[in-house]
Every structure is written in structure tokens, then in C-alpha cells.
Amino acid sequence: MFFCLNQLGLNTKVHSQLIYSLFFKLISMILVFFTTSLTFKYLGKSDYGIWVTIYSIISWVYLLDFGFSNVIKTKLPTLLNDKHKEINVLISTIYLGIGAISVLIFLLFSILNLFISFSDFLNLEADLVNFNAVLFLNLLFSVLILIIGNYKALFAGVVKTHIVEFSLMIIQLLVFLSLFLLHKFDLFQGQSKILTVSCVFGVVNLFIGLVFSIYFFSKHKDIKVSIKYFDLSILKLNAALGLKYFIIQMCMIVIYSTDYVLITKYFGAKDVANYDIVLKLFQVPMLLTVVALSPFWSIFSKTYAEKKYIWIKKTLMIYNLSFLLFIGGIVVLSLIIHEIIYIWMNVRFAISTMLLLTISIYICMRTFTTMYNYFLNGINKINLSLGLTIFGAVINIPVCILLIKSGFGVSGIVIGTCISILPTTIALPIQSFNIINKKIKSKDI
16 A cells, blocks of 8 residues: 555655554554453443443434535545635535534434433343433533544545544543543542443543644634535535435444444343454454555545546555455454453453354455445445445344344344445445446546
């Protein structure tokens, strides 16, 4: 990948940003390991399972931007050359639009929360804490973070994803230090520990999001968010693209985040803890790869507009070859994961060979399509991805439940997820190379 950037002739700067991004992500991953261990010890296995289930449910809230943050990442790179008024209109409209929609839907969620007992639905024994109260608090934090968190799309749009990774590293550091103090000095005795952990995560994310938002606008004084720039027609104009991203996000959350809910409902919170710990380890190489590739969304948008199709094809081919190293790393990780977990958590978990195998395959499938998603998103060719993702979301839960009832256990849920994303894993690379090859053959370069 670094070789590809150098071939672009202009991106020594982007090259260094990638190195910074990887460094910050690596530190974040180390902090996540320590934070997870602390959270596990602080809450206990059962409450930790409840906590990660809540976190997976809350991920639905991040759909409230209706894909407009992705519109910023896609369109901002093409407007950076002296089109500050258009940028201000776009960003102000999206910021204010997301804010209004988020508040409205949060009120609807809050009303729903009053009448539905989610703990009963999930078969949870939440004697020590009101599950709905915890869910409400996390919903409140998530809506506020959703609005403030648009700074990440802004930095990605100006091809400074390393700053995004730096902010996420700071968040992880502050969360870790807060939980360390809570655990070591047993602070807030008598208070619900799940509520306390929720406040730590929520307050830290809000504070850092606000700091980096201020930093972005102080560095880009020509870019402003103001009610005077709000233009409903811009919201409507970008609604079609935003809606596509929204549907894709919604379907991906159905595919990737309902696992926790299904495990909690059919197997219990303790099995959620086992699954989460294993998945977190396997996600490390995946997240590092995603970070390394994150600038390519905006880079592909720019290079495709500049008709540098041969460079794009070369980049995709090198990525395919490089991915063999990723697969090798996953194989090694699966062989030593029991010892890593023991060193990390100081606990022996019973992990079946089938679960390790299925999670390994799942992580490889999910990671492989990342580059192709970034390419197709960057050039706004997402209809095929949209259709296949909808298909995956529709079949995901029924297939998972069928496999659970067929005796596959927790592994059945992972197999169901793999089946759901298989069409996308096959089709997106084919579509990407078809697009590029047609452009090269037409000599439109």
C-alpha cells in the first residue's frame, strides 16, 4: 500500500499520515486490551456480558445520521479547491439536519423505552440495575456523540485520518485511566457499576469529540457551521446518496451487531463475554488493516476523478497479494489465542475449535472487502453493495436462529453471519475490476 501511494507522486505526506494512523491505532488496541480486562474485572463476567450487549444495541443509534457523514467524506475532497461557500452549505446543512433528526428519533426511542422491557426480551436477570435506565442513559450519550462525532468525517474528508485515530487513542487512554481509578480505589461505592461505566464512556467521548471539533474549525477558519448556511435543498439533493449509505449502515448493523443480542437471548450473558473476548482479539489485525486503508476512500474519489485508472487497478492487485499475509496472521493468532487470553485476562475460557475456525473465516471475509468498499463508495458506485447488503440483513437473523436450533451453538451465529456476507465478499471485487478494466479499455485516461 505504501508503494502505491509513492507511485502517486504526491503523497509522501499521506504516506507519513498512514504510519501515524497505524501507530495511533496500535496504541489504541493496546489500551483496549487493558480497558477490556479492567472492565471485565470491575463488572464481573455476567455484568460484562450485559454491558457489551447494551453497547451492541446502542450501535443502532449511529444510524441516525442517515449516511450523511459518509456524504461529507465523499464530497468534501472534491470541494476543497476554493469552494468554501459550497462546503459551508453542505456541512452546516448536514450538521443541523442530523441534530434535528437525532433529537426527534431519540424522543421516540425514549417513549418506546418506557413501555418495553428489553431485559425481559433478552431473558436477563438485571436485579441490581434497571436495564431500561442504563439503555436510556447510553442512548442519550450516543445521540450527543453522534452530532459531535461528525468531526471524524470532516478530518477524513480533508484526508487527515491520522488525526481521527489520534483522537480515538486519547479517548481510549482517558477511559482506561478512569476505569483504573474506579477499580483501584473502589470509587462510587453503592452506585450501579454498569451505570458508572456508561458515564465514563459517554463523558469521555463527548469531551474529546468537542475538543477535536473545535480544533478542526480553528485550523480551517474558512469552514463554518451556521444556521445561515442551512439549505434544505442541499439536504434533499444529498438525501438519495445519504439514504443509500444509511440503508447499508443499517443492514451492516443487523448483520454484525445482532450477534450479541442473539447470544444473550439464547445462551446467556456469560457466553456473550466469551464471544466478545475472542472477537476482540481477532479484530485487532482487522482494525489495523482498516486504519491503513481508511485514507483510500477520499484518495479513490480524487484519483478516479483524475482518471488515474491504471494506478487504481495496480493498487487493488497489490492489495489482493498483500491480503495473503493477513490470512497467515489470522492462522497464527488462532493457534495461540488460548495463551493470549490467559495472559491478558488471567482466566481460562472454554473456546471450541469450531468457534475459532468460524470467527477466523468471518474476520477474513469482512476485512477483504474493505478496500473494495472504499473504492466503490469513493466513486459512488454502491447500488450492488446496497442490494447485497440488504439481502444479507434479511437472511441473517433467520439463518442464525436456524443454525442455533440445529445444534451449532454460538458458532452457528458466526456461520450465519458468514453466509450473509458471502455474496458481498464475492461480488464487490468482481464489480471493482470490471469498472476499472472498462475504463482502461475505453482509453478514457
